[in-house]
Each structure stands twice: as C-alpha cells, then as structure tokens.
Amino acid sequence: MGEKDRIYKSLVDIIGKDFVSNRQEELYIYSRDPGASKSRSVDYVVMPKTVKEVQRIVKLANEEKIPITPMGGGFTLSALVVPVHGGIVLDMKRMDKIIEVNEKSRYALIEAGVSEGALLVYLEKNYPDLQHSVPEAPPTVTVVGNALIHGHGHISPRYGINSEMVNGMEVVLPTGEICKIGSSSLSPYWFTRGPLPDLPGLFLGWFGTTGIVTKLSIKLFPKAKYRDALAFSTDNIDLISNVIFKVTQIDLAEDFFLIAQEKPDWMNHVFFIIIVSGEFEEELELKKELYKKIFQKYKGGKEIKLVEEIHPALRKRFLDVPPFAAVAADFRKGGGFEYTGAILPIDKVPEAWRRGIEIAHNYGMTYSYVHQILGGHSIMFGFNYSFNRADEEDAERVRSAIDDSNKVTLDLGGMVWKAELGGQKLMLEKMDPNTLDLIKRIKKLLDPNGIMNPGNWGD
Ligand SMILES: Cc1cc2nc3c(=O)[nH]c(=O)nc-3n(C[C@H](O)[C@H](O)[C@H](O)COP(=O)(O)OP(=O)(O)OC[C@H]3O[C@@H](n4cnc5c(N)ncnc54)[C@H](O)[C@@H]3O)c2cc1C
Structure with a gap:
C-alpha cells in the first residue's frame, strides 16, 4: 500500500469513510476559494464530529508529518483555507452544536x-x-x-x-x-x-x-426593538476623517460605514451610513435627531447633505443582517469578487480613497467601496474588485490590483486584514525583526513539527 493510501485508511479508521475523501471531484472544491488566488492541491478532506476525532487526526498528522488546514466556511476570499503545502483540510462544519x-x-x-x-x-x-x-x-x-x-x-x-x-x-x-x-x-x-x-x-x-x-x-x-438607517452624502473627500471623529464623538450608532461606487452615477459620492437602534421609539428618534444635528454643523447641511429618501432596496441592504452583499459585489457578472481589507488609521482615509480609485482605473475597473468604522479608532477600508471567474486574465488583473492595494495600505501605515500569501509576505518583510522572531518562536513552541496550515505567516 502506498503512503497516500495508508494515510487515507488511517483517516477512515478515525472518522469513518463517509467523512473522509481523497476523490478528485471533492478535492477540487477545496483546492480553491471564491477569491482570485490560484488553486493549490489538497490530498484529503475530513469532516470530524467530535473533539476526540480532531485530536486523533492531529496525532496522525504529527506522526506522518503532513499539514492540517482548519476550515470554517472558507470565505475569507484570500485562500486562507487552501493548503499551501497540500495535506489534510479539516472541514469543521459537522461540529455545529x-x-x-x-x-x-x-x-x-x-x-x-x-x-x-x-x-x-x-x-x-x-x-x-x-x-x-x-x-x-x-x-x-x-x-x-x-x-x-x-x-x-x-x-x-x-x-x-x-x-x-x-x-x-x-x-x-x-x-x-x-x-x-x-x-x-x-x-x-x-x-x-x-x-x-x-x-x-x-x-x-x-x-x-x-x-x-x-x-x-x-x-x-x-438587541433593540427598533432600527433605522440614516444616509448623508458629500463630494468632499477631505472631510471624511473629521466626520468620522464627530460622528463617533457621540456613542449612539450601532453601525457606521461609508459606501461609494462609480456606477451608477448617483452612487458616485461619499455616503456616510449610520444605523441607529433603540429599545423605545423615542430613543430611536432622539438618536436620529442628534446625528442630523452633527451633520448640520457642516455649513448648515449644505456641505454634507441628508439623503431624505433612501431607495427601499438600499434601505433593505443597509438594515438586513447580514445584507445580501455577494450580489452587490458581482459587478462583472462573472461570480468573482475579492477585496483587500486595509485596517487604516482614520486620518489616512482621504489618501487611501484617492489612491484606491487610481488603482481601479489603472486596471480598467470602476471603483467600489464599502468601509466600516471600527469603534472610532480605525477603519476597515475595502479595496473591492470583481472579476469574471471564467477569465484567467481578469483574475490576474485582480491579483495585481490586490497587490497594489496592499502596498498602498502599508505605505499609509496600515495593515492588511485577512491577508492572502502576498499580503502576509509584505507585512512580514516590513515587521520589526524582533517581533517576527517572537512570532517564529511562539509558532515553533506550539507546533514543533510545523503541521498547522504551514506557509501562512511564513514557513
Ligand atoms: C461578500 C463578502 C462580504 C464579507 N464581509 C465581511 C464583513 O463584513 N466582515 C468580516 O469580518 N468578514 C467579511 N467577509 C470575509 C469572510 O467571509 C468572513 O470574515 C468570514 O466570517 C470568515 O469565516 P469563515 O468561516 O469563512 O473562515 P475560514 O475562511 O474558514 O477560516 C478563516 C481562517 O481561520 C482558520 N480557521 C477556521 N476555523 C478554524 C478553527 N476551528 N480552528 C483554527 N483555525 C480555524 C482558517 O484556517 C483560516 O485561516 C466577507 C466575505 C464575503 C465573501
């Protein structure tokens, strides 16, 4: 019996044949994710049900020195659950209690x-x-x-x-x-x-x-009984950091994000979206009034305008939890969507905004943004790119655009969130060497045989 068959048999012994696979048609699904990263090979997929089974699989992987990649939904879009060095994908979906x-x-x-x-x-x-x-x-x-x-x-x-x-x-x-x-x-x-x-x-x-x-x-x-969305718009990108500061000065918003996209034309503005909620209707109304008051301070409401009537489809998108974001993202109708989430200091937003548009245009795309304010201290700035999954050139363009976005992110003093391998590499290269060494020492201490998702955060 060859090595691969022997390991397959050991996995079957641990969790039964229905929850182990080495069949090409099933491995194919696990060899890629919905983002633009290139596919990589997988040797086995297992779906454990109990902690004991997980423990036995880990023991086997240590004995055989084969990688294990834990997987939840597999939706980071940065191929974090697609093994870099093959081995076992440990799909956790059956542990669902x-x-x-x-x-x-x-x-x-x-x-x-x-x-x-x-x-x-x-x-x-x-x-x-x-x-x-x-x-x-x-x-x-x-x-x-x-x-x-x-x-x-x-x-x-x-x-x-x-x-x-x-x-x-x-x-x-x-x-x-x-x-x-x-x-x-x-x-x-x-x-x-x-x-x-x-x-x-x-x-x-x-x-x-x-x-x-x-x-x-x-x-x-x-969870409050009442929720509503407020939208304000401006064309003055340089106001953004100040608005974020003012809005987060009162701690009443449940959600606060910025959206903009080049097409259709009416979306080509900076939109500040504030979701308010309240246990009482009066509480909700008061919160809405207070936020309107903040925006009034921008030249009496002329510099940043209240969107009086939010289109019902947009209101639904703003208030749905979770919103049906995947549809909105599929601009190219080719099913491919990827974004690099830059975690940025608030004062760098205007520059990131401009440079993100430049990147999209350089690659012949229209820009599209959704950025969430994280507690008034940082922002998740989404450089979003959609592509046609059937068109390898289109995917390559997105990979290059992601790389450029990552470089801009680091250049602005930010960090790449849920970074794909290229983004991780850029961060490791920039990192303080003693910090990098500490990371390596912790990894070596916890995972002496290097079996856990190797290739991520360096080898
Ligand atoms: C349209 C769209 C919109 C999105 N919007 C958001 C958003 O608003 N906010 C947001 O945070 N994210 C967003 N994401 C990114 C991503 O989908 C989510 O963060 C998602 O929750 C990741 O969970 P997952 O189960 O898919 O993780 P996975 O991709 O399965 O895993 C993520 C990482 O954790 C590791 N891992 C998973 N399970 C385990 C485990 N049990 N033990 C150890 N390691 C484990 C994996 O190895 C991998 O490195 C969006 C994605 C899409 C496609």
Whole structure:
C-alpha cells in the first residue's frame, strides 16, 4: 500500500469513510476559494464530529508529518483555507452544536462549525433580546472562523471587532492536548477571558497555524426593538476623517460605514451610513435627531447633505443582517469578487480613497467601496474588485490590483486584514525583526513539527 493510501485508511479508521475523501471531484472544491488566488492541491478532506476525532487526526498528522488546514466556511476570499503545502483540510462544519446560551451573562458557547446564519436564527427564535455581531459575509461562514481572523460585524462600530468579543475557547493544540482558554479553564462559566494571562491571542489572527479551535464562547449584546438607517452624502473627500471623529464623538450608532461606487452615477459620492437602534421609539428618534444635528454643523447641511429618501432596496441592504452583499459585489457578472481589507488609521482615509480609485482605473475597473468604522479608532477600508471567474486574465488583473492595494495600505501605515500569501509576505518583510522572531518562536513552541496550515505567516 502506498503512503497516500495508508494515510487515507488511517483517516477512515478515525472518522469513518463517509467523512473522509481523497476523490478528485471533492478535492477540487477545496483546492480553491471564491477569491482570485490560484488553486493549490489538497490530498484529503475530513469532516470530524467530535473533539476526540480532531485530536486523533492531529496525532496522525504529527506522526506522518503532513499539514492540517482548519476550515470554517472558507470565505475569507484570500485562500486562507487552501493548503499551501497540500495535506489534510479539516472541514469543521459537522461540529455545529450551539451548546449553551447564558442569557444574563450574555454569551453563547458554540462548536467551531456553527455558522453565522445558524446562530442568528437560533437567537432570533430563542433569545430575541440578544444578538451577536454578524459580518456582511454569506451566512454560511462560521462564527469561529470570523472571530479568529479579527472579523467585524454589524455592531462592531459600537462594541468592537469580533475577536474582542471572544470570552474563551477550547483548542486542540498542534501537539494534541486539549486546552481551555479564558474563564472556562477554572470555572464552569465561559463568561470572560480575564483577569488571566490573555491566551486567546495565541490563536487570534494566526490563520489556524497554532491550533484547532473546537469550541468558542462569544459575547452577545442587547438587541433593540427598533432600527433605522440614516444616509448623508458629500463630494468632499477631505472631510471624511473629521466626520468620522464627530460622528463617533457621540456613542449612539450601532453601525457606521461609508459606501461609494462609480456606477451608477448617483452612487458616485461619499455616503456616510449610520444605523441607529433603540429599545423605545423615542430613543430611536432622539438618536436620529442628534446625528442630523452633527451633520448640520457642516455649513448648515449644505456641505454634507441628508439623503431624505433612501431607495427601499438600499434601505433593505443597509438594515438586513447580514445584507445580501455577494450580489452587490458581482459587478462583472462573472461570480468573482475579492477585496483587500486595509485596517487604516482614520486620518489616512482621504489618501487611501484617492489612491484606491487610481488603482481601479489603472486596471480598467470602476471603483467600489464599502468601509466600516471600527469603534472610532480605525477603519476597515475595502479595496473591492470583481472579476469574471471564467477569465484567467481578469483574475490576474485582480491579483495585481490586490497587490497594489496592499502596498498602498502599508505605505499609509496600515495593515492588511485577512491577508492572502502576498499580503502576509509584505507585512512580514516590513515587521520589526524582533517581533517576527517572537512570532517564529511562539509558532515553533506550539507546533514543533510545523503541521498547522504551514506557509501562512511564513514557513
Ligand atoms: C461578500 C463578502 C462580504 C464579507 N464581509 C465581511 C464583513 O463584513 N466582515 C468580516 O469580518 N468578514 C467579511 N467577509 C470575509 C469572510 O467571509 C468572513 O470574515 C468570514 O466570517 C470568515 O469565516 P469563515 O468561516 O469563512 O473562515 P475560514 O475562511 O474558514 O477560516 C478563516 C481562517 O481561520 C482558520 N480557521 C477556521 N476555523 C478554524 C478553527 N476551528 N480552528 C483554527 N483555525 C480555524 C482558517 O484556517 C483560516 O485561516 C466577507 C466575505 C464575503 C465573501
């Protein structure tokens, strides 16, 4: 029996033949993601159901020295779950239990495969006064995958990015031990990560290179009864940083984002979108009035205008959780969409805005922006590009545009969020050498055989 057959058989012994595959037609799906990155090869896909199975797969991978790439929904668009060096893709979707919701301490304990959509529906049905922070991504993406990449959701401008909402985790370490992180390491309650050494950071932002998260406790937040959207528009790009400062000076918005796109013409302006919510109608009205008052300060409402009537389709897109973003993104009708999320200092937004338009035009594209304000301290500035998946030249153009956007991001003092391999490389090259060395030492300590998603964050 060849080595590949032997490993396949060992995987079947661990989780049964229905949940292991080495068939080309199934590996094909896992060898690419919806973004513009080139495909890469995968040797096996496994779908574990229990932590014990995950542990046994990790043990096998250590013995055989083969890579494991953990996967949630696989929707980062930057091919983070497409193995760089082949091996096993560990698709977590069957670990899909919502284990517990603690209403009073406001958290949900879930398994790694629970999708954003599943938690959303579960809370709507059973805990209508609670919500979690939902990204604009398709509802099949996982809560865990999103938190692990420092994702952000519809209440992040109010409460912080989603990785900050992690109370604790259960992790299978690359060496096979099951480890609890946060209050659950000494209490039956998964209600906080401190006051302890802050270990979640060993797994957040590491792209699955330091362990496999099997359970996670995520904070829940009050869900208000009433919500509405306000839109203001201007053509003065230089006002943006000041507006962000003023709007976040009062802490009343649930969501705050900027949108603009070149076509149709009426969208070719800077739009500030503020989502307000309230437990009482009076509360909602008061919040709306206060935000209108802020914008009135810009030359009595002449410099930045209130959009009196938001088109019903746009209002729906603004208020839906999650919005049907994928459709809006498919400008080229070829199904391909990718964006580099630049995490930028607020004062760099006008320059990024102009340089992003230049990049889009250089590649013969129209520009399209959706940027979310992250708590008034930074912005997720989306350089968005759509392409025709059937056209390799078009995909190559997008890869180059992403590379240019990443360079602009770093040039402006920002960082590339959920970076694809090229973006990771640019950041590692720029990073303080002692920090880089610390990262390497932590990685070596946790994953001595280098089996966890190798190739990401360097080898
Ligand atoms: C149209 C569109 C809009 C989007 N809008 C947003 C948005 O508003 N906000 C936002 O944050 N994101 C957004 N995204 C990006 C992305 O889809 C989301 O962040 C998504 O939540 C990522 O989750 P996932 O389950 O797909 O992660 P995956 O791609 O499966 O995984 C992400 C990373 O985490 C690792 N990983 C996954 N599960 C585990 C585990 N159990 N243990 C260890 N490592 C693991 C993977 O190896 C990978 O490195 C958008 C994407 C699209 C396509």
